Amino acid sequence: MNEFVRDLKLAALFLTRLPLPPLAETEIVPLSKAMRAFPVVGALIGLAGGLALIMGEQMEWPPLAAGLFAVGIMVLLTGGLHEDGLADCADSFGAIADKEKKLSILKDSRLGSFGVLALIFSVGLRAAVLAAVPAIEGCWMLIAAGAISRATAPLLMMSSTPARPEGLGASAGTPDGATALWVLGSAILIAFIALGGSALAAIAYAALAAGLMLLWAKRQIGGYSGDVLGAAIATSEIAVLLAGLS
Numbered sequence: 355m356n357e358f359v360r361d362l363k364l365a366a367l368f369l370t371r372l373p374l375p376p377l378a379e380t381e382i383v384p385l386s387k388a389m390r391a392f393p394v395v396g397a398l399i400g401l402a403g404g405l406a407l408i409m410g411e412q413m414e415w416p417p418l419a420a421g422l423f424a425v426g427i428m429v430l431l432t433g434g435l436h437e438d439g440l441a442d443c444a445d446s447f448g449a450i451a452d453k454e455k456k457l458s459i460l461k462d463s464r465l466g467s468f469g470v471l472a473l474i475f476s477v478g479l480r481a482a483v484l485a486a487v488p489a490i491e492g493c494w495m496l497i498a499a500g501a502i503s504r505a506t507a508p509l510l511m512m513s514s515t516p517a518r519p520e521g522l523g524a525s526a527g528t529p530d531g532a533t534a535l536w537v538l539g540s541a542i543l544i545a546f547i548a549l550g551g552s553a554l555a556a557i558a559y560a561a562l563a564a565g566l567m568l569l570w571a572k573r574q575i576g577g578y579s580g581d582v583l584g585a586a587i588a589t590s591e592i593a594v595l596l597a598g599l600s
Contacts, residue, residue: 360383365395392504395504397501400496417486418485421481444469483595494548495548498549498553498594507587556597558597
């Protein structure tokens with residue numbers, strides 16, 4: 355139990371900008387080992403967005419305003435971590451260039467037109483979906499989306515190799531089989547608690563979105579990077595929300 359609390363803390367430190375105390379030296383482990391806690395942290399991020407959505411409804415805001423507020427709260431919590439990855443991948447993969455140039459664009463902090471458009475569609479789609487459902491339903495959808503989308507990162511890391519020997523994608527390590535089982539089990543459990551029978555569709559949508567992102571990354575840069583994992587989380591989160599409309 356103490357080890358899972360440690361992993362939960364490390365996952366929260368990585369995935370959020372919450373002012374948590376740093377890990378003690380005895381608690382420091384490779385990020386790949388703590389990834390089993392990603393779905394739980396993701397569900398909590400989704401819960402924060404869901405509560406913001408309910409608050410917006412209670413204050414009788416227009417549905418789209420409440421949806422944007424919910425998305426904004428989640429972006430604030432994560433520091434735009436996944437949105438940054440999505441925008442960088444859009445700029446890099448949209449460029450007509452060779453692999454090395456695309457990798458260079460991924461590391462460039464400047465935002466291009468493809469990245470801007472990706473962010474607009476990402477925020478807009480999530481807010482529009484949340485505006486189309488009752489707030490309590492949207493809250494459950496966000497909880498499931500948070501858990502399932504964060505589960506995609508360690509699973510993709512086990513399915514491919516880093517595009518370059520340095521950077522987050524390589525330094526985090528590779529999750530082992532036990533971590534994968536934890537990730538799958540917890541994400542599926544949270545999805546069924548939140549969505550009931552609709553969980554299977556949500557998981558399928560997310561798997562398709564994350565899988566396509568990995569295939570695109572392999573064709574563009576030969577593997578995954580930290581930005582690719584962030585983009586996979588962002589796109590699979592949108593996929594889960596869209597599944598909730600079907």
